[in-house]
Amino acid sequence: MSGVIDVSVRVPKKLTFSQRLYLPEIFGGLAVTMRHLLKNLIRIRNLPTILYPEKKRDYSGRFRGKHILKTREDGTLKCVACYMCAQACPADCITIVAGEHPQISYEKYPVVFDIDMLRCVYCGFCVDACPKDAIWMTRNYELAFFNRQEAVFGIDKLREAPGSEVKDGYGYRPYYPGDGTVPPTDASTERINPGDGERAGMRIHGTLPAYRPSAPQVGGVESRDESSEFRGKRSLS
Amino acid sequence: MKILTPTFLTYVKVLLIVAVVPAIVGFVIVLAERRIMGFMQVRLGPNRVGPKGTLQGLADLLKLVTKEDVTPARAEKFVHFLAPVLAVIPALTALAVIPMGPSIRLARHVSTPLWVADINIGLLFLLAITSIGVYGIILGGWASNNKYSMLGGLRSAAQLVSYEVPMGLSLVAVLLMTRSLSLVEIVMRQDRMQLWFVFPGLLSFFLYFVSGVAETNRNPFDLPEAESELVSGFNTEYSGVKFAFFFLGEYAAMIIISCVAVTVFFGGWLPPFGHVKALSFLHIVPPFLWFLAKVGFFIFCYIWFRSTFPRYRFDQLMALGWKWMIPLSLVNIVIVALAILWTPGRTDGLVRLGWLFGALFLLMFFLAKLRQALARRDRLASEPAGTRQSALKA
Numbered sequence: 001m002s003g004v005i006d007v008s009v010r011v012p013k014k015l016t017f018s019q020r021l022y023l024p025e026i027f028g029g030l031a032v033t034m035r036h037l038l039k040n041l042i043r044i045r046n047l048p049t050i051l052y053p054e055k056k057r058d059y060s061g062r063f064r065g066k067h068i069l070k071t072r073e074d075g076t077l078k079c080v081a082c083y084m085c086a087q088a089c090p091a092d093c094i095t096i097v098a099g100e101h102p103q104i105s106y107e108k109y110p111v112v113f114d115i116d117m118l119r120c121v122y123c124g125f126c127v128d129a130c131p132k133d134a135i136w137m138t139r140n141y142e143l144a145f146f147n148r149q150e151a152v153f154g155i156d157k158l159r160e161a162p163g164s165e166v167k168d169g170y171g172y173r174p175y176y177p178g179d180g181t182v183p184p185t186d187a188s189t190e191r192i193n194p195g196d197g198e199r200a201g202m203r204i205h206g207t208l209p210a211y212r213p214s215a216p217q218v219g220g221v222e223s224r225d226e227s228s229e230f231r232g233k234r235s236l237s
Numbered sequence: 238m239k240i241l242t243p244t245f246l247t248y249v250k251v252l253l254i255v256a257v258v259p260a261i262v263g264f265v266i267v268l269a270e271r272r273i274m275g276f277m278q279v280r281l282g283p284n285r286v287g288p289k290g291t292l293q294g295l296a297d298l299l300k301l302v303t304k305e306d307v308t309p310a311r312a313e314k315f316v317h318f319l320a321p322v323l324a325v326i327p328a329l330t331a332l333a334v335i336p337m338g339p340s341i342r343l344a345r346h347v348s349t350p351l352w353v354a355d356i357n358i359g360l361l362f363l364l365a366i367t368s369i370g371v372y373g374i375i376l377g378g379w380a381s382n383n384k385y386s387m388l389g390g391l392r393s394a395a396q397l398v399s400y401e402v403p404m405g406l407s408l409v410a411v412l413l414m415t416r417s418l419s420l421v422e423i424v425m426r427q428d429r430m431q432l433w434f435v436f437p438g439l440l441s442f443f444l445y446f447v448s449g450v451a452e453t454n455r456n457p458f459d460l461p462e463a464e465s466e467l468v469s470g471f472n473t474e475y476s477g478v479k480f481a482f483f484f485l486g487e488y489a490a491m492i493i494i495s496c497v498a499v500t501v502f503f504g505g506w507l508p509p510f511g512h513v514k515a516l517s518f519l520h521i522v523p524p525f526l527w528f529l530a531k532v533g534f535f536i537f538c539y540i541w542f543r544s545t546f547p548r549y550r551f552d553q554l555m556a557l558g559w560k561w562m563i564p565l566s567l568v569n570i571v572i573v574a575l576a577i578l579w580t581p582g583r584t585d586g587l588v589r590l591g592w593l594f595g596a597l598f599l600l601m602f603f604l605a606k607l608r609q610a611l612a613r614r615d616r617l618a619s620e621p622a623g624t625r626q627s628a629l630k631a
């Protein structure tokens with residue numbers, strides 16, 4: 001039977017007598033919507049709608065939201081400006097300008113690290129690509145801007161502020177089994193049932209414990225990456 | 238009380254209609270539509286502006302008024318301006334002949350009926366004036382100098398021509414019973430005959446309301462503004478206040494259709510079963526409220542239809558109009574005429590016709606239900622055991 005392509009043929013179902021009478025089906029349709037109206041009016045709390053700004057759906061621990069640049073214990077960026085993430089990025093939205101790091105073992109650090117949040121497709125490839133686990137993602141998806149320039153997040157907006165809470169918690173991030181850290185939860189274990197809408201049991205924003213890395217974080221050393229001397233030279237291509 | 242002369246009162250009533258109807262449209266009907274449709278579609282609908290979203294109409298109004306009023310560069314300027322006006326004015330004018338209630342007493346010697354004018358060609362006037370409204374749509378579509386608008390206008394014209402006919406013919410059947418075109422007289426006669434015309438005129442009512450939905454370009458007959466095909470149809474090039482006028486015109490037309498349905502078929506301001514002694518307490522409710530409630534129900538039906546039915550294809554629309562509605566309405570006239578001749582001078586024939594319609598309707602319904610149940614049983618029997626269960630689990 002080579003050369004014969006098996007095409008599935010859809011034969012339209014023959015209408016039953018009542019369907020051909022037309023009117024019963026019309027009234028049946030009206031009954032469906034009326035049932036919904038009454039059901040939802042009586043049990044308005046069971047509607048799946050989430051009243052967004054007040055209540056938020058808690059996304060999985062692997063949610064890919066705004067990026068965050070991890071810091072070392074001394075507060076400097078872990079990033080060594082290797083350009084791996086920029087290379088991996090399918091949207092070509094990471095702009096890095098490397099500088100020479102005074103500490104010889106690090107060699108380089110990013111003077112400019114920009115991500116164009118409007119071009120990013122939130123694929124997480126940059127996280128996968130990074131050899132230093134320097135770039136993670138958070139569950140923060142509230143990225144609204146007034147203009148395109150604002151949408152380009154520099155180091156100031158991307159770096160993790162030492163000691164302070166990460167907005168909405170960490171999302172997609174590298175995980176090595178056996179290093180004592182908690183694995184990011186899988187989306188499938190975070191099941192959100194339809195009808196969780198306005199119910200009291202709805203997961204209210206932030207009820208899941210935020211992921212905390214095992215290493216204690218030491219607060220703020222003023223690092224050179226804050227310096228703005230290279231700012232003027234960066235290209236936003 | 239010199240000031241309460243009939244002329245003055247007429248002016249007051251006209252002003253009330255012109256002021257109140259748009260307000261009702263903006264604040265009540267649109268909000269009700271959006272929220273009811275929301276619940277029917279398992280969502281909430283607008284609930285942000287004001288308590289439970291009640292001020293949504295105000296927000297919409299502000300938005301429409303402050304928006305830029307764009308006239309396309311190569312549009313026919315004057316006609317482009319005229320079209321929305323033509324859509325609104327006839328609909329508001331038609332409300333003048335709708336009797337909303339019997340006379341009410343304003344002062345000791347002053348009483349006034351709740352209609353602006355009772356003219357002896359009321360129904361004819363209504364049909365004539367409401368069909369002017371479609372000129373707004375056609376002209377708007379033509380004047381915009383836009384292909385989509387044009388197509389929307391053309392569709393509207395074809396649709397109107399097709400559905401005016403069954404609408405008029407279905408009302409003819411009622412005229413056989415009333416022998417008057419005056420809407421007030423129609424209501425009075427329903428009172429005297431102790432019979433709402435919907436009973437012997439079930440088919441008439443059905444035809445009338447379906448054509449009415451088609452006349453007002455509402456789902457499932459909203460082809461002139463079919464978003465998925467024509468961007469927004471005839472009103473594509475309209476924005477701001479002019480768009481608001483089209484909007485208002487559409488809803489005012491809905492109100493008109495509902496008002497006529499109530500007046501002609503559902504006894505206008507009469508309470509249901511007003512002649513049954515046991516239900517005489519229904520007379521406590523003011524007649525105007527009865528009228529309002531009935532009209533509200535039909536507006537609700539419009540909303541209900543909108544959230545239930547998908548849009549017709551254009552050929553289906555035409556087929557339905559010409560192959561079903563028009564022949565049916567002709568047959569209906571014959572049936573009603575025969576029923577009147579059955580018992581000349583009395584209403585028995587009409588009552589019997591009503592029972593016949595009711596019985597036929599129920600019979601058809603039960604046949605369909607029976608058939609459905611049988612089909613379901615067959616399907617269940619033919620399926621291998623357990624398939625349904627696993628399908629449910631998945």
Ligand code: SF4
Pocket residue numbers: 085088089090091092093094115119120121122123124125126127
């Ligand atoms: S998430 Fe994907 S698109 Fe966004 S910066 Fe990373 S690699 Fe580029």
Ligand code: SF4
Pocket residue numbers: 078079080081082083084085086096129130131132133134135
């Ligand atoms: S891959 Fe990691 S270390 Fe390399 S430039 Fe990107 S963030 Fe920095």
